[in-house]
Amino acid sequence: MILAGGVVETGGKIIKGGEALDAMLEELELVMLEADMGRASIEEVITALRNELVGNRLRKGADLSKVVEASLKRALRTLLSAGYWDFDATVDSLLESGDLPVVIMMVGVNGTGKTTTTAKIAYRLKNKGRKVVLAASDTFRAGAIDQLEIHAERLDIRCISSQRGGDAAAIARDAIEHAKARKMDVVIVDTAGRMQNKLNLMEELRKVHRVTKPHLVLFVGDALAGNDAVEQAKEFQRMLKFDGAVLCKLDTDAKGGAALSIAHATDKPIVLAGVGQEYDDLKQFDPDWLIEEVFT
Ligand SMILES: Nc1nc2c(ncn2[C@@H]2O[C@H](COP(=O)(O)OP(=O)(O)OP(=O)(O)O)[C@@H](O)[C@H]2O)c(=O)[nH]1
Ligand SMILES: [Mg+2]
Structure with a gap:
């Protein structure tokens, strides 16, 4: 510059x-x-x-x-x-604490990358030898269950769902029971995308949260949403509190400034970065990389 x-x-x-x-x-x-x-x-x-x-x-x-x-x-x-925590190390230490299964809940507005990231995290954990179960708690969007089930099949992982429309919280609870009974390690709960200002949807999400008591809540933001991603993150943080954010689509020509504002506005760190549509396109978030992107 x-x-x-x-x-x-x-x-x-x-x-x-x-x-x-x-x-x-x-x-x-x-x-x-x-x-x-x-x-x-x-x-x-x-x-x-x-x-x-x-x-x-x-x-x-x-x-x-x-x-x-x-x-x-x-x-x-x-x-x-500020407040950065290492995703892999955190999951490892939660697993070591013995309170199994470790429950990870994904939240965010429509189309930011929740389901894709759910699959990527499952892949990442499975590669480390962890036994993973997915909960298809997006009972809102038609096709959402199939989308997650296709991933589960490809990854050879169990996905708990209910084709009847069903109650998002009940499905998540079933997945946790399933994991408990089989001494599995991690349950990842994929939830429906929602507008942060739709109260009934937020209420449903809070119910999933109440029922599952997740160890980690990850807010999934879309780098392409720029400034909007920040407003979304703030609203989610107000309604639900999340522990860290995943910023997806950093492989596109998005300039990543959203990461800076999300971190600033919510006091929660970006911990993972989505950098493509393949399962291994999920990286530990690297502040230096992002800063160079902003300045070039
Ligand atoms: N290029 C790129 N595309 C991504 C990335 N993450 C997700 N996508 C794409 O973004 C689109 C939406 O991703 P989903 O995972 O379905 O998003 P979602 O948040 O589950 O969406 P809803 O279920 O509708 O709320 C899909 O076409 C994904 O392939 C990423 O890191 N890079
Ligand atoms: Mg989805």
């Missing part, structure tokens, strides 16, 4: 607030806006950055624009690392 500032000629200068710094910060604001980061988060980050910079001494010959950009990257890295 090219910034307005040049090399500061007389070394050892104190960084002052003023036009030159403002111009640089404005350019960085644009970079973040273009990456779909929300305005509220951007403003907070920029204010913190300005406060950090003004009054600091610039090393002789240092390029102010580079110093500013490096500070911003550091601030964003801190934002993305």
Whole structure:
């Protein structure tokens, strides 16, 4: 990225607030806006950055624009690392604690990638030798059960469902009972996509939550939804509380700024990244990778 500032000629200068710094910060604001980061988060980050910079001494010959950009990257890295937990290590330690099965509940609005991510997580855990059961608790969308069952068949994993429409919470409970009876390790509950403002759907989700008492709730966000993903995450966090987020579709030309805003707005970390439609297209979320994406 090219910034307005040049090399500061007389070394050892104190960084002052003023036009030159403002111009640089404005350019960085644009970079973040273009990456779909929300305005509220951007403003907070920029204010913190300005406060950090003004009054600091610039090393002789240092390029102010580079110093500013490096500070911003550091601030964003801190934002993305706050409260971070490692998905695999967390599941391992839950398994070790012996409270089986470990229940993972997936939530999010329509089409963000919940079902695909459910299958990807199942694949990931199965490859580690874990015995996994899926709960088809999306009884809302026609075709949702078949979609999950096809994945289950391909992965050779049991999927508990009820073709009768049925009660999402009851299906999840059946899956947990099934897993308990067979000493299986993990139940992943796929739920229906919903608009965050539809109260009855949210109520159903809360019922699933109440009944299953999940060890982990993962909010699935769509990187392509940009700023909307942030509003969704905030509303879900308000209604349900989730432990971490999965940001899907980071393989598309989405600029990933949603990750920064979700982390900022909900105080929950992004823990996994969906990077394609294959089962192994699920990665541990890497803040540095995302920050480079935002700046290129
Ligand atoms: N490129 C890409 N596509 C993805 C990714 N994750 C999911 N998708 C696609 O996004 C679409 C929606 O994914 P689903 O898993 O069905 O989303 P959902 O949240 O379960 O949707 P509903 O059940 O309708 O709420 C599908 O076409 C997936 O293949 C990803 O990481 N990258
Ligand atoms: Mg689904």
